Amino acid sequence: MLQHLPLVLADALGYFRAEGVQVMLQEHAADTEALAAVYQGQADLCSAPFEALLRQQARGRALRAFVLQTRSPQVALAVAVRQFPSYRDLVDLKGRRIGVPALDSGAQWLAAMLIARVGLAERDVQFVPVGSGADALQAFRSGRVHALCHGEPVMSQLEARNDARVVADLRGLKAMGDLLGSALPDACLMAPPAFLQRQPAVAQSITHAMVHALKWLQTAAPADLVRVLPAAYLLGDRSSYLAALGRVRDTFSPNGLLPEDGPQAALKLLQRVQPAAWTDTRVDLSRTYTNEWVRKARQKFNA
Structure with missing residues (x-):
């Protein structure tokens, strides 16, 4: 799905290798499967919507987002x-x-x-x-x-x-703004806090690659994307893929930073859809994300 495009690009463009980290991407049909892979020790981190992270924290499973890929669910x-x-x-x-x-x-x-x-x-x-x-x-x-x-x-x-x-x-920022009154952080790279504490250098290298990919995406032409992406990602229809990209292009984060009001917007969405389930649920938003590594990466790539 296009919400994970920056991650795919960071791999396809060789940015992970350039930062000295070896990354193996595992595809899952659903975000819940990607999250389960992390909890079961089959993956160190995953790409998933921020609101999924909030629901996991409410269930006592800690995760922390550290790179924002998209500012709308698309x-x-x-x-x-x-x-x-x-x-x-x-x-x-x-x-x-x-x-x-x-x-x-x-x-x-x-x-x-x-x-x-x-x-x-x-x-x-x-x-x-x-x-x-x-x-x-x-x-x-x-x-x-x-x-x-x-x-x-x-x-x-x-x-x-x-x-x-x-x-x-x-699919666009304006539509989400009209519905919710603000942008909504969606696809993020996230990992258990223990992984980030044990492997800060790895987290920084991964973040460097992601911010580099996000910067590349800001100016890439459609032909550049078709040339770089694996054919399977086009689903056999190049023109429709490029049309889809045009519809959601403004939703990609320009620099990987999670906006300060983004986590609160995501929490309000969950409370709005199922108010009874979230009435007494306490979520410490300050523990759900960090911009620590993105700030350093932005300095490196002038993003």
Whole structure:
């Protein structure tokens, strides 16, 4: 998914190697699987949405974000054209199946917020995990779900072939600002505090590579991206991939810093969607992120 593009670029451009660290990227169909890999000792750190980190902390599992990749979830909610020929508004989703990358994912939370604005509760629809990439496309096109709340480049591929009609677009900074009143930190590199304490030099090297990639992305032309990225990331459709990139390009962090008001915005989102679950939940936001290594990296790369 494009929300993790800076991480993929840091690897593809050789920036990790240039910083003296060997990184092996493991792909997972859902953020929950990436987080589980960290907890089970199969990975040292992961790339996941900031709101997922907050939910983990509320469950007593400590993680700390140290590089911000995207300032918006980059998702859109779309309905299947064939199954909704006379779609009018979100109320029409009542009783329908809505595909999301994974249950309890950020996409599901945003979809729940959108339908709540028209009076629907989560119990009024059925959220179905569809994974990412080709799996999500197949689930939608086969009719297994009637609607889809997902990220890029999946949504642009469905739009390009007129399979989907986007009914709520949250893929840009302005759209997220209109909905929440602020940007929302999304994909971050995060790790258990113990790892960051034991391996500060490794964390700094990884951060250097990420900030370097974010800076490169700010001025890279579409042709540069196609040349650098592994073919599998284009999902067999170069034009749709580039169209997707154009829709979300402003959401990529220019420098990797988590904004001071970002963690609070993410917490407010969770409290808004499930107020009962978060009424008595205490989260120490100061322990959920650090900009320590990004500040040093910005000096190195003038980012």
